[in-house]
Amino acid sequence: xxxxxxxxxxxxxxxxxxxxxxxxxxxxxxxxxxxxxxxxxxxxxxxxxxxxxxxxxxxxxxxxxxxxxxxxxxxxxxxxxxxxxxxxxxxxxxxxxxxxxxxxxxxxxxxxxxxxxxxxxxxxxxxxxxxxxxxxxxxxxxxxxxxx
Amino acid sequence: xxxxxxxxxxxxxxxxxxxxxxxxxxxxxxxxxxxxxxxxxxxxxxxxxxxxxxxxxxxxxxxxxxxxxxxxxxxxxxxxxxxxxxxxxxxxxxxxxxxxxxxxxxxxxxxxxxxxxxxxxxxxxxxxxxxxxxx
Numbered sequence: 001x002x003x004x005x006x007x008x009x010x011x012x013x014x015x016x017x018x019x020x021x022x023x024x025x026x027x028x029x030x031x032x033x034x035x036x037x038x039x040x041x042x043x044x045x046x047x048x049x050x051x052x053x054x055x056x057x058x059x060x061x062x063x064x065x066x067x068x069x070x071x072x073x074x075x076x077x078x079x080x081x082x083x084x085x086x087x088x089x090x091x092x093x094x095x096x097x098x099x100x101x102x103x104x105x106x107x108x109x110x111x112x113x114x115x116x117x118x119x120x121x122x123x124x125x126x127x128x129x130x131x132x133x134x135x136x137x138x139x140x141x142x143x144x145x146x147x148x
Numbered sequence: 149x150x151x152x153x154x155x156x157x158x159x160x161x162x163x164x165x166x167x168x169x170x171x172x173x174x175x176x177x178x179x180x181x182x183x184x185x186x187x188x189x190x191x192x193x194x195x196x197x198x199x200x201x202x203x204x205x206x207x208x209x210x211x212x213x214x215x216x217x218x219x220x221x222x223x224x225x226x227x228x229x230x231x232x233x234x235x236x237x238x239x240x241x242x243x244x245x246x247x248x249x250x251x252x253x254x255x256x257x258x259x260x261x262x263x264x265x266x267x268x269x270x271x272x273x274x275x276x277x278x279x280x281x282x283x
Contacts, residue, residue, distance in 0.1 A: 002268050008216050012207060019203040027196040100195065103181040104188045136191040 215263025
């Protein structure tokens with residue numbers, strides 16, 4: 001085997017592994033959450049009015065009108081994401097974006113579709129108990145916490 | 149004309165893997181639905197898996213285009229396609245199965261004259277002859 005051929009092979013392996021490392025680094029959930037937080041902060045800054053939204057009194061029958069922070073969502077916001085195109089659920093006080101998980105759920109998509117826009121705490125624990133594997137997979141989908 | 153059949157097959161496969169690899173890199177969300185269910189047990193985002201698969205296909209396609217380790221690369225890509233065919237099934241699986249057969253065919257053949265492998269093989273006897281003349 002010539003040395004040049006060996007060097008090319010080693011360079012290809014290095015490039016392959018470097019690409020994997022770059023994809024993993026950029027695709028980690030913390031990075032996505034940080035980017036989404038930054039995008040939300042930018043949007044809220046651009047559309048901020050003179051009135052402070054948190055001071056608007058909530059009226060009976062209209063639900064809460066307090067604005068959420070960058071990673072805190074109200075139940076009304078979770079309920080508005082109730083389709084396969086945008087599927088949110090709240091489990092144990094945390095909010096998760098399950099949209100990309102619908103087609104990858106080992107138990108089939110229907111189990112996830114049924115959680116869209118709802119509190120999935122009971123269903124999740126009934127099905128998975130305290131399994132660490134499912135909890136680890138769920139943690140990757142977390143986008144924030146539920147506002148009380 | 150027969151001298152061009154193998155390069156034609158090789159560059160056709162290069163285009164195939166380059167295109168699909170690039171598509172998976174730039175738009176991974178469109179390919180997540182093709183992932184098999186057993187990958188759901190791995191706590192890795194589906195889009196990340198798709199992008200890594202796309203990068204693998206791009207790098208190996210470039211190596212195949214260069215013609216370095218041609219037979220090994222063709223064998224690896226054929227096995228890769230065979231796995232995808234087994235998982236996909238149906239019409240897509242049949243198409244990928246036939247493409248994997250094309251890759252295996254390339255891996256069984258001697259690298260054509262346009263590959264880096266064949267140029268290295270022809271260069272080595274020349275160097276050996278020159279070194280023997282000098283000695």
